[in-house]
Amino acid sequence: MNAKVHELLNQQINKEFYSAYLYLDFSNYFDDAGLDGFANWYKIQAQEERDHAMLFYQYLQN
Numbered sequence: 001m002n003a004k005v006h007e008l009l010n011q012q013i014n015k016e017f018y019s020a021y022l023y024l025d026f027s028n029y030f031d032d033a034g035l036d037g038f039a040n041w042y043k044i045q046a047q048e049e050r051d052h053a054m055l056f057y058q059y060l061q062n
């Protein structure tokens with residue numbers, strides 16, 4: 001694989017995980033506020049971002 005493409009894919013994986021953590025933080029905020037629906041929605045978004053990260057991860061492994 002082209003080294004630049006490899007580097008960019010690694011950067012994207014980091015951005016996906018960063019987004020997952022950010023969404024988890026939002027989820028905690030809404031959980032603290034007693035807004036369970038919002039908390040749950042952000043938790044689902046966090047899982048989606050982890051899924052994106054793992055897709056790129058698997059692509060690199062393959």
Ligand SMILES: [Fe+2]
Nearest residue numbers: 016048049052
């Ligand atoms: Fe994503």
